[in-house]
Amino acid sequence: xxxxxxxxxxxxxxxxxxxxxxxxxxxxxxxxxxxxxxxxxxxxxxxxxxxxxxxxxxxxxxxxxxxxxxxxxxxxxxxxxxxxxxxxxxxxxxxxxxxxxxxxxxxxxxxxxxxx
Amino acid sequence: xxxxxxxxxxxxxxxxxxxxxxxxxxxxxxxxxxxxxxxxxxxxxxxxxxxxxxxxxxxxxxxxxxxxxxxxxxxxxxxxxxxxxxxxxxxxxxxxxxxxxxxxxxxxxxxxx
Numbered sequence: 001x002x003x004x005x006x007x008x009x010x011x012x013x014x015x016x017x018x019x020x021x022x023x024x025x026x027x028x029x030x031x032x033x034x035x036x037x038x039x040x041x042x043x044x045x046x047x048x049x050x051x052x053x054x055x056x057x058x059x060x061x062x063x064x065x066x067x068x069x070x071x072x073x074x075x076x077x078x079x080x081x082x083x084x085x086x087x088x089x090x091x092x093x094x095x096x097x098x099x100x101x102x103x104x105x106x107x108x109x110x111x112x113x114x115x116x
Numbered sequence: 117x118x119x120x121x122x123x124x125x126x127x128x129x130x131x132x133x134x135x136x137x138x139x140x141x142x143x144x145x146x147x148x149x150x151x152x153x154x155x156x157x158x159x160x161x162x163x164x165x166x167x168x169x170x171x172x173x174x175x176x177x178x179x180x181x182x183x184x185x186x187x188x189x190x191x192x193x194x195x196x197x198x199x200x201x202x203x204x205x206x207x208x209x210x211x212x213x214x215x216x217x218x219x220x221x222x223x224x225x226x227x228x229x
Contacts (some may be wrong), residue, residue: 040182045220101172102214
C-alpha cells in the first residue's frame with residue numbers, strides 16, 4: 001500500500017527567508033502524481049504545487065518549488081521569501097487508484113509558522 | 117468559476133443519530149470524493165462518486181454512504197454515529213483522472229457527543 005511520511009510535525013522560519021518541508025512516499029507504481037496542499041485555519045485544502053512522476057524537471061509555482069527525487073521517493077517543498085500568509089498546515093499527497101477511483105493518500109502534515 | 121461549497125459548516129449530533137453532509141462541486145468537475153480528517157491528522161479517503169455511482173471506497177464501514185446528483189453535487193450520509201466519527205469532513209471535486217489536482221471545500225466539522 002502507498003504511504004506518505006512527513007517527518008517534521010512543526011517548522012518555523014523568519015519572514016523573507018527560505019524553508020524546506022520534507023516528504024517521502026512508498027509506492028511500486030512507475031507513473032504517479034504528487035501534490036503539496038496548504039490548509040490554513042479556514043480549513044480549506046489549497047493546492048500549492050503538483051509533480052508528475054514521469055517528468056524529470058522539478059515543478060515550480062512562483063515562490064514554491066519542489067525537489068523531486070524519484071529513486072529516493074522524496075518530494076520536498078521549498079518556500080522562498082516566506083510571507084506571513086504562508087503560515088498553515090502543509091500536507092504532502094500521493095495520487096493512487098483504488099477500485100477504479102482516484103484517491104489521495106496524505107501525510108500527517110507539517111505545521112509551518114512564520115516569524116515576523 | 118465557482119469553487120466547492122459544503123454545508124453545514126458545523127454540526128453537533130448525538131451518538132446513534134444519522135447525519136447528512138452536502139457538497140457542491142466546482143464547475144466543470146464531474147467527480148466528487150469525500151475525506152475524513154481527524155484532529156491533527158491528514159485526511160483519509162472515504163469514497164468517490166462518478167456518474168452518480170460510487171466507484172471506489174476506502175476503509176470505512178457501510179454506515180458511511182453517499183449520493184451524487186445529475187448536477188454533480190453530492191451528499192455524505194453517516195448512520196449510527198459513533199464518538200470516533202467526530203472529525204472534519206472534506207469534499208473534493210475533480211475531473212475523473214484527478215491528474216490536475218482536486219478542489220476542496222472548507223469542510224464540515226462534525227462533533228458526536
